[in-house]
Amino acid sequence: MRTVIFDLDGTLADTSADLIASANACFRGLGYGDVLDPVADAKTAFRGGRAMLALGFGRVRPAFTQEDVSAQYPILLDAYSEAIDVHTRLYEGAAEAVEALRRDGYAVGVCTNKPEALADRLLVSLGIRDLFASMIGAQTVGVSKPDPKPYIAAVEEAGGVVAQSFIVGDTETDRKTARAAGVPCALVTFGPDGSDVRDLAPEALLDHYRDLGRITKDLIG
Template sequence: MRTVIFDLDGTLADTSADLIAAANACFRGLGYGDVLDPVADAHTAFRGGRAMLTLGFSRVKPGFGEAEVMEQYPILLDVYAEHIDTHTRLYEGAAEAVEALRRDGYAVGVCTNKPEDLADRLLTRLGVRDLFGSMIGAKTVGVSKPDPKPYVAAVEEAGGVLAQSFLVGDTETDRATAKAAGVPSVLVTFGPDGDGVKRLEPEALLTHYNELSRLTKELIG
């Protein structure tokens, strides 16, 4: 079956504000206040919890160590899990585009570096979990993107065939994952990098989800 696999953060949904809020809760607990900015630091948010904590500590505590990041990481995850959909919204047209792919006979799934339980919870809260035939998160198969194994697992779990699939994402990690798996990548221009993803030379760019059906037919028929 022809298959389209989606990244989650920055691709299906703008999760940056809730991610930043969780990191700032850690810094408030340490007495530093809100260290990260939900707009200016959105790109770092999409790189994950450790990246946000590292950036924050670099601003308030020169010479910090990895141990301090790791101490706060589970706290960040707990706060994020509790407030996972306070500000997060699907990008315009995302749900409708996925539904259209399903109607046209494509399998669809998710491959994300977000912990699987959090990704599952978020998509459930957003009302779209049932649209996806697979859900592969960080370490579900022991490794994370850009290793191709999670992507391959997402395709297979959705009932698809690798050679007739592609990845929709928003970062260099997604581009590298697709390349490692030997499949095309489509990078969105409404994610944190905007038009900057052009430098990664993906097989296609997605400026709005209403273009996805056409791009899918062009890439895998």
């Protein structure tokens, strides 16, 4: 079966404000207040909790170590779990585009570097979990993107084959994942990197979800 696999953060939904809030909860607990800005630091939010913590520590404790980051990471996850969908919104047309793919006979799944339980919970909250036949998160198969194993697992769990699939993402991580798996990649231009993703030379650029059907036919038929 022809299959389309989606990244989550920055691809299906803008989760940046809630992610930044979870990191700021850590810094407030350390007495620094809100160190990160939900708008200016949105790009870092999409690169994961550890990246946000490293950015914040760099501002308030330049001599920080990875032990500092590791100590705060579970606290960040707890804060995020408690307020996972306060500001998060699906990108315009995302749900409708996924539904259209399903009607046209494509399998669809999710491959994200967000912990699987959190990703699953967020999609349920957003009302779209039932649209996806697979859900592979960070470390679900022991490794995370850009290793190709999570992507391959997402395709196979959805009932597809890798040779007839592609990934929709928003960052260099998704581009590298596609290359490692030997599949095409469509990068959204409305994510954190905007039109700069053009420099990553993806097989397609997705400017709006209304274009997904056409791009899918171009990439995998």
